[in-house]
Amino acid sequence: MLFLYTVLMVCCGVLLAAGVVEQRRHFINLERIPTRVLVNGIRGKSSITRLCAGALRGGDLVTVAKTTGTAARFIHPDATEEPVYRKFGIANVVEQIGIVRRAASYSPDALVIECMAVMPALQEINQSKLIRSTIGVLCNVREDHLAEMGPTLDDVARSLSRSMPHGGICVTAEQDRFHILQEEADARDCELIYADPETVSDEELRGFSWFTFKENVAIALTVAGLLGVERETALKGMYDAPPDPGVLSVERYATPDGKRLRFANVFAANDPESTLMNINQLLDLDAISRPLNVVINCRPDRVERNGQMGAIIPDLQPDKVFVIGHPAKSAIDAIPAEWRDRAVDLGGDRRAADDFMGQLLGQLGPDSSLVAIGNIHGQGEVLLEHLAELPADETPVDVPAGPAARTQAASPADAQAPAASARPAVRDDETLALQQYKPYIDPYQPYPEAYEARYQQHQQPPVPYEPQAQQPALYQSAPPEPVRQRRFGDGDGDASGNPAPTAPPSAPAQPAPRPPQRGMFEPARPVTEAQQQNPGEPR
Known part of the structure; x- marks a missing residue:
């Protein structure tokens, strides 16, 4: 027994020693990367x-x-x-340990890494032990993973x-819960x-040959500005x-x-707010x-999300709602x-796929749109x-002088009124870039071959970016007064669904002064006085 x-x-001692050695080596690899963005x-x-x-x-x-x-991709x-x-x-x-080790072998100036933890405790471990970021990015707070980080959006904000x-x-770029993040x-x-x-102009956004949002671009420009990269240079790199x-x-x-x-494949936006925003x-x-x-x-392990997708149908006002997967009843x-x-x-x-696809296509109109939501x-x-596997529609697209306004169906009869002959010929250069976009594809991408081959047919070169005469400030210390959007599951708002008015996020009258020694956190380019002003103050 002894x-x-x-x-x-002895075995426990060996494992403990091996863990200490691995942690020390990992921290040494982290020190070889001066800027780490999580x-x-x-x-x-x-x-x-x-x-x-x-x-x-x-x-x-x-x-x-x-x-x-x-x-998941490792980008060299x-x-x-x-x-x-x-x-x-x-x-x-x-x-993440292996990723940091590979990244350190390049002796890079920066590592930009996406957080892969969902549980709040794992998110903290990912930051304090695995990445130890010098610059953090918290893009938004939305309704997802409520079982792990919820149940309320305030709880999600604190978990993130x-x-x-x-x-x-x-x-x-989060507005509604900026005060919690502060x-x-x-x-x-x-x-x-x-x-x-709002510091990202439509002209700058038009330079992308794929679909993105101003919030994402604004965050990237802010991070680049903290590291001394000029706005025009950063935009060109993003393009x-x-x-x-x-x-x-x-x-x-x-x-x-x-x-x-x-x-439109909107599977990636699998929370109700993001889905509505994308569509x-x-x-x-x-x-x-x-x-x-x-x-x-629908997915059996995402029953709550199935119901969320069904609840936003009145906001989308579709002609038909096709439900696939299991359990369909949950949606x-x-x-x-x-x-x-x-x-x-x-x-x-x-x-069988041939069975439900034939029924789906058979119930579509002669000229219609289909968006896929939920989980892929x-x-x-x-x-x-x-x-x-369907052939591409090569019909020429008419481009008018400017973009057209979105039409809303006022009633079920109005929704079914447009026919093929009455199809609105409304497109703009942003739409053409979106439709003819050819994404970066490698042989390991987990999509069917026929789906990947679809992108090989056309490619629209990005619109060259022309810098404006005067650029807005890269970032500010507090968001402007938010415009509340309906949030499903918030519990606020009146009986008609209108959200209750909320006060803007509180921000200090004067930003706190930077410490005299910031080391790797200090921006390479000094922050101008205009960038330190609150949005509500006169410039």
Whole structure:
């Protein structure tokens, strides 16, 4: 018995010593990377990671990046990338140790890495032990992973704040819960900087050949500004950066019976607020148009999310709602009663793809749009694969002098009124760039071959960027007064669904002075007086 105890103690001692050695080596690798940017939030983390890396590369900084979203990628300093190998295909935060070791081998100026932890405790460990970021990014607070970080959005904000660097800098574009983030930042002696989306002009956004948001660009520009990269240089680097494989895109198909279909893959935005924002912006750009149809893909392990997708159907005002996957009842029951007659249950996850695809395409109009929401896994992947096998719609697109306003269907009869002959010929250069976009694809991308081959047909070069005569401030210390949007599950608002008015996020009258010695946290370019002003103060 004494022998067994001795063996046990020796083994424990060996494991302890090995753990100490591994931790010390990991910290040495971290010290070889002077700037470490950890990107956290609910939506857009992968896109922001790529934009930040592109902006820093544009400033001639040796930058390594790693994403975790639709397809985990390790991005080398020359912007080439490769998939992250995972044993048994299971993601684990421990893989960050190997990523840091590989990144340190380049002796880079910066590492931009996406947070892959969901549990609040793991988010804190990811920051304090694995990455130890010098600049944190907390892009937004949305309704997702409420079981782990909720149940309320305030709880989600506080959970995400665990990734803020102690004594460092955190950049955010969140407005509604900025005051909560400010409280958490103050508790960590962290400087919280608001990246104002309004500082990004439409002309600058038009330089991208894929679909992105001003919030993401504003965050990347702020991070680049902290490291001394000029705005024009950072934008050029972002334009050249390869987008994420899950980037929002619109495809034009011709069905076997001669119908014309515009399809938008909105699976990546799998919370209600992001889904509505993506679809409304596509409608505003006329990348899709009415009559509009929605397909909801259900998963048995995402029953709450299935219901959230069904609850936003009145805001989308579609002609038809096709429900695939299992359990379809979780989404159909969440659709309000007055809209439930438009729902079409295409069967569970065991139904043959040819069967439900034939029924789906058969119920579409001669010229319509289809958006896919929910979660991509399961029947959603089957849907993408079969749509990609359809021939492309090569009909020329008429481009008017300017963008057209989005049309709303006032009633079910109005929603079904437009026919093929009455199709509005409204497109703009942003829409053309979106439709003819060719994303960065490598042979390891986990999409069906037919889906990948669709992007090989056309490519629209990005519109050259022309800098404006006067650029706005890169970042500000507090957001402007927020315009409240309806948040599902918040519990605030009146009986008609109108949100209750809220006060703007509180911000100190004067920003706290920077410490005299900031080391690696000190921006390479001094912050101007205009950048330190609050949005409400006269400039």
